[in-house]
Amino acid sequence: xxDDKSKAAAYWKANLRLITGCLIVWALASYGCAILLRPLLAxxxxxxxxxxxxxxxxxxxxxxxxxxxxxAWKMNRLDKKFxxxx
Amino acid sequence: xxxxxxxxxxxxxxxxxxxxxxxWAKAGSTRDFYVAGGGVHPITNGMAIxxxxxxxASFISMAGxxxxxxxxxxxxxxxxxxxxxxxxxxxxxxxxxxGKFTVPEFIGDRFYSKPARMVAVxxxxxxxxxxxxxxxxxxxxxxxxxxxxxxxxxxxIAAIVVFFYSVLGGMKGITYTxxxxxxxxxxxxxxxxxxxxxxxxxxxxxxLGLFSDHSASxxxxxxxxxxxxxxxxxxxxxxxxxxxxNMVLFxxxxxxxxxxxxxxIMRFFTVPKVADARxxxxxxxxxxxxxxxxAPxxxxxxxxxxxxxIYPDMAAQVENYEDATANPIAYADRPxxxxxxxxxxxxxxxxxxxxxxxxxxxxxxxFSDRGWQGNELEVSNDILVLANPEIANLPGWVVGLIAAGGxxxxxxxxxxxxxxxxxxxxxxxxxxxxxxxxxxxGELRAARISMSVAIVVATYLGVNPPxxxxxxxxxxxxxxxxxLFPALMMGIFSKRINNKGAIAGMLSxxxxxxxxxxxxxxxxxxxxxxxxxDVEANWVLGISPLSIGAVGAILNFVVAYLxxxxxEEPPQEIQDLVExxxxxKGAGAAIDH
Numbered sequence: 001x002x003d004d005k006s007k008a009a010a011y012w013k014a015n016l017r018l019i020t021g022c023l024i025v026w027a028l029a030s031y032g033c034a035i036l037l038r039p040l041l042a043x044x045x046x047x048x049x050x051x052x053x054x055x056x057x058x059x060x061x062x063x064x065x066x067x068x069x070x071x072a073w074k075m076n077r078l079d080k081k082f083x084x085x086x
Numbered sequence: 087x088x089x090x091x092x093x094x095x096x097x098x099x100x101x102x103x104x105x106x107x108x109x110w111a112k113a114g115s116t117r118d119f120y121v122a123g124g125g126v127h128p129i130t131n132g133m134a135i136x137x138x139x140x141x142x143a144s145f146i147s148m149a150g151x152x153x154x155x156x157x158x159x160x161x162x163x164x165x166x167x168x169x170x171x172x173x174x175x176x177x178x179x180x181x182x183x184x185g186k187f188t189v190p191e192f193i194g195d196r197f198y199s200k201p202a203r204m205v206a207v208x209x210x211x212x213x214x215x216x217x218x219x220x221x222x223x224x225x226x227x228x229x230x231x232x233x234x235x236x237x238x239x240x241x242x243i244a245a246i247v248v249f250f251y252s253v254l255g256g257m258k259g260i261t262y263t264x265x266x267x268x269x270x271x272x273x274x275x276x277x278x279x280x281x282x283x284x285x286x287x288x289x290x291x292x293x294l295g296l297f298s299d300h301s302a303s304x305x306x307x308x309x310x311x312x313x314x315x316x317x318x319x320x321x322x323x324x325x326x327x328x329x330x331x332n333m334v335l336f337x338x339x340x341x342x343x344x345x346x347x348x349x350x351i352m353r354f355f356t357v358p359k360v361a362d363a364r365x366x367x368x369x370x371x372x373x374x375x376x377x378x379x380x381a382p383x384x385x386x387x388x389x390x391x392x393x394x395x396i397y398p399d400m401a402a403q404v405e406n407y408e409d410a411t412a413n414p415i416a417y418a419d420r421p422x423x424x425x426x427x428x429x430x431x432x433x434x435x436x437x438x439x440x441x442x443x444x445x446x447x448x449x450x451x452x453f454s455d456r457g458w459q460g461n462e463l464e465v466s467n468d469i470l471v472l473a474n475p476e477i478a479n480l481p482g483w484v485v486g487l488i489a490a491g492g493x494x495x496x497x498x499x500x501x502x503x504x505x506x507x508x509x510x511x512x513x514x515x516x517x518x519x520x521x522x523x524x525x526x527x528g529e530l531r532a533a534r535i536s537m538s539v540a541i542v543v544a545t546y547l548g549v550n551p552p553x554x555x556x557x558x559x560x561x562x563x564x565x566x567x568x569x570l571f572p573a574l575m576m577g578i579f580s581k582r583i584n585n586k587g588a589i590a591g592m593l594s595x596x597x598x599x600x601x602x603x604x605x606x607x608x609x610x611x612x613x614x615x616x617x618x619x620d621v622e623a624n625w626v627l628g629i630s631p632l633s634i635g636a637v638g639a640i641l642n643f644v645v646a647y648l649x650x651x652x653x654e655e656p657p658q659e660i661q662d663l664v665e666x667x668x669x670x671k672g673a674g675a676a677i678d679h
Contacts, residue, residue, distance in 0.1 A: 012668055019175050026171045030164045031334050038326060047297025048306025049324045056160035057152075057382040058293060061167045065371050068174045072364035075179070079361065084671045086359050 011082040018074055022067050029055060029063040089482050093232040096486035097493060100270050104263040104497075105250055111262050126261055126356045132369025135353045137264035137271065137494070138502040139166075139344075139374055141217075142224030143559060144381075145271060145495035150467030152385035153392075156323035158333070160382075165337045167371060167378055169344025172571075174367030177345060178354040180578045180667045182363035187355060188506075189348040189570060190514040196577040198660055199585035203514055205592050209569040210348045210510045215544065217347075217562040218503040222248075222548035225496035231430060231472070232489035238549050244497065245545040252501040253534050253541075261356065264502070267494035272376055274491025278475040278484055279380050282387050285478060292383035300390075303403040311390050314400050317407035318393065319448035323386065329628050339635035343563030346571030349499075349506040360670035388470050391477050395421060396446045396463065412456070414443045423476035432466040500544070508537035561603055564631075568595035568638025576646055578668070581661045583650045591646025599638035606631045 033041060038052030046054040079085030087095075126134070144166065152159040184192055190210060194203025225248075226241030233240065276292070283295035287307055300307040312322045327333050344350070353370075354363045394401040399410040417435060427433040435444060438459040446463045447453060472492060475484040512532035517524050524532070569592045576583045576591070583591075604610065606620040618624040620631065629637065655661075666672070 008665070008669060015668075022171070022175055026168065030168050030337060034160060034164060035330055035333055035337070048308035048310070048312075049297075052326075053157055053160075053308075053324045054297065056157060057163055058296070058379060060164050061371075061375050061378055064167050064171050065368065065375055067171055068364070068368040068371055071175055072361070072368055075364060076361055079670055084669045086361065086670050086672075 007082055008084065011078060011084055014078055014082075015075065018071065018078075022071050025063065026067055030060045034060050087482070089485060090234055092482045092486040093489050096483070096490045097229075097232060100266075100490040100494065101247060103266055105247070107263045107266060108250065108252075126358075128357060128362045128365040129369050130261070130265055131353060131357055131362075131366045132371075133268040133373050134261045134264040135350060135366065135370035136373035136377075137268040137498040138353060139350055139370070139499070140268075140271065140377055140495050141499035142221055142228070142492065142496035144377065145275065146224060146228070146471055146492050147468050149381045149384040149388065150470035152382055153389040153470055154467055156321070156386075157325060158327045159385075161333055161337045161340065163378055163382060165340025166344055167374060168337070169341040170367055170371040170374070172341060172345040173350070173354075174364055174371075176575050177351065177571075177578070178363040178367050179360045179670065181351060181574070182354050182357060183360050183670060184667050185355075187352075188509050188513050189351055189574070190510055191518070193570075193573055193577065193588070194514070194518065196660065196663065197573075197583075197585040197588040198657065199589065200519060202573075202585055202589050202592070203518060205589055205596075206570065206573070207510050207514045209565055209592065209596060211507055213347065213562045213565040213570070214349060214503045214507045214510075215540065216565075217559065218500050218507070218540070218544045219547045220559055221496045221500040221503070222544045225493055225500065226548055227468075228472070228489065228492045228496065232486075241545060241548050244493075244500075245541055248497055248500050248504065249538065249541055252504050253537050264498045267498040268373060270487075271491040271494040271498075272373070274487045274494075275377055275384075275471070276380055277487065278478060278480055279384050279387075281480055281484075282391070282474065282478045283383060286387050286390065292387075293379040296383040296386060302401055305403070307390070308386065311386055313404070313407065314390065314393050314397075317400070317411050318397075318446065319452060321448075323389070329622070332625075332628050332630055332633050335629055335633035335636045339567050339633050339639075340563055342567035342571045342639050343565075343635055346566035346569075346574070347562070348510070348566075348570065349502040351574075352502075352506055352509070384471065384474065388474060388477065392465065393446065395477070396444050411447070411453075414445055416443050418442065420444065421477075423473050426476065427469050427473055430469075432469045434464045436462050436464075438462055504537050504540050504544075507540045508533045511536035561600075564599045564603060564635030564638065565596060567635035568599040568642055572639050572642040572646065576643065578664065580650075581664045582655065583646055584653055584656045586653045587646040587648075587650030590649040591642040594645045595638040595642030598641050599634055602626075602634045602638075603631045 034052060034056035038050070038056075041051040041055075044051040051059075076085070148159075148162055151162065181189075181192060184195075186192060186195070190203045190206035193206040194200060222241060222244060225244035226237050229235065229240030229243050230237045233243070235243075279292040280290055283292040284290050286300060286302075287295040287298040288301050289295040289298045296307060298307060299305065300310040303310050305313075308324055312324060316322055354366060357363050357366050396414050397411055398415065399413055400407070404410045417437065424433055428435065439445070439457055441457070444463050445453075445458050445461065447458070447461055449460050472488055475488055512529050516532050517529055572595060573588050573592050576588070604615075605617045606624070608614065608616040622628060622630070625631075
């Protein structure tokens with residue numbers, strides 16, 4: 001029982017770490033590259049405009065899709081590793 | 087065949103399919119009605135979520151808004167997709183593990199409080215009903231344009247169709263019809279975009295065309311667009327916005343609101359396993375992304391097409407923009423699509439200087455020496471997507487397809503919202519509070535009756551719009567963001583938040599957001615009751631009422647935390663419940679209790 005408990009706690013901790021990492025990428029792509037850091041990226045040109053514009057209208061959406069699949073894949077592995085899957 | 091006959095054929099044909107599916111998948115039990123028997127594959131579910139999510143706003147309005155605001159409108163693109171990351175990481179798998187039917191049910195159980203459940207019911211109904219009014223109105227306009235009937239008749243046709251497939255079918259019927267609707271809407275959206283992208287950039291993939299070279303001028307499409315619009319005195323298309331704080335908060339409000347809208351969350355109860363809830367969110371975003379990656383391409387290409395239609399001299403490579411803007415087309419030579427849309431009043435022309443030509447520019451003194459007396463052509467943002475096939479001279483069947491697609495978008499979202507409303511009333515309000523002993527049959531009947539009432543109310547408000555369509559959408563997102571999302575998230579990620587904290591948090595987020603909106607938009611949206619004019623100079627710290635939901639959400643978190651930490655811990659069984667929600671192990675089907 002105690003073993004189950006510590007296993008569950010470790011699983012949750014790993015999950016929280018993963019969520020934090022993913023949300024940092026999520027925020028960097030949208031609020032970072034697409035808005036706040038756009039002036040800094042202005043030098044990098046992409047098809048007639050700058051990288052920040054690309055992130056705002058295309059890049060961030062691609063990053064979001066990638067993040068969700070990455071998270072789902074990682075969590076499936078965590079579920080198996082800790083024996084907490086269905 | 088006339089365009090009218092083609093439209094009737096496409097719209098009628100697609101509707102016959104939806105209603106056929108609804109009848110085939112008729113719900114037999116409450117479980118079927120609410121959660122489709124819990125047996126929907128993640129890809130199927132992802133498509134249904136896509137149809138549920140992409141409303142008239144995404145399909146009809148969004149590209150038009152981007153076309154006119156350029157970079158500044160990226161908020162919608164990021165906001166309405168980024169919310170799925172929050173859903174997939176913070177809510178969906180846990181709510182699926184919890185295994186109940188509705189969002190208020192989770193809030194009521196987790197915060198061991200009927201009042202909390204009722205507060206959630208109110209938030210849900212206000213958010214969903216305001217959103218559904220916009221959908222019904224949008225469907226009404228699309229019907230009236232394509233079936234050539236007046237707006238009220240269009241709306242009533244829409245209401246009857248929604249009634250049939252949502253009241254009869256329930257979630258199961260809706261899930262499969264929505265898959266069909268997704269396919270119709272995405273095909274309708276992308277076909278004209280592909281042709282236009284080919285025409286302008288020789289690239290058949292619109293999102294790639296957006297960053298390619300414009301064939302006629304040899305310049306990158308977006309540089310060409312910037313030059314063309316600035317030559318006419320408009321802001322550069324890709325220009326940075328000044329008020330970054332507001333843009334960040336607006337994006338955040340849309341993201342949190344997306345994750346907190348109950349009709350989307352409900353979808354995650356319909357998958358067989360917790361892992362499937364995570365995959366469903368990913369597939370949903372893939373299917374939504376197909377449209378959201380196409381929209382900015384449609385926007386910039388349509389803007390360029392519009393300007394070069396009026397100023398043919400700017401279409402190819404231009405040596406001197408001053409000369410190229412000198413010869414706008416004569417009003418008598420305007421293309422057919424301008425004529426058609428003039429009839430709806432969504433394009434208007436006013437020959438201010440009586441020279442018989444169309445001057446489209448941003449009112450500036452710059453051209454007064456030419457005898458121009460101001461911009462003469464007003465084009466509503468909302469027609470852009472619907473007129474797109476006509477602008478690109480595509481055949482009549484593409485126009486019919488767009489009509490079917492726009493209606494699919496509006497009606498599928500309306501059906502999803504109505505299901506969320508009816509289950510909140512029958513399951514949370516009636517079974518949860520008023521009459522817990524109600525039979526399964528009685529509950530199902532209550533769900534259908536409340537859905538019918540919601541349709542009547544939404545239709546009535548759609549016919550007599552209080553004149554606040556855009557504000558209503560902002561309110562729906564603001565409410566969902568400020569009230570439901572924080573309560574759900576804290577319910578999963580904190581064991582310490584108790585009933586008092588959750589209720590105080592939801593109420594303060596909700597009331598704060600509503601008051602801020604009402605101060606600028608009028609109390610309960612009654613015109614002329616606003617205390618301050620809705621202009622940037624009046625906004626607190628430059629935060630617009632559209633963006634305030636994010637601040638309301640933060641307030642909700644803070645209040646819930648503070649109140650919980652000075653009051654008692656939640657009982658042990660609630661802490662155990664939170665614990666169990668966190669691990670996928672042992673998730674059964676959604677529990678019928």
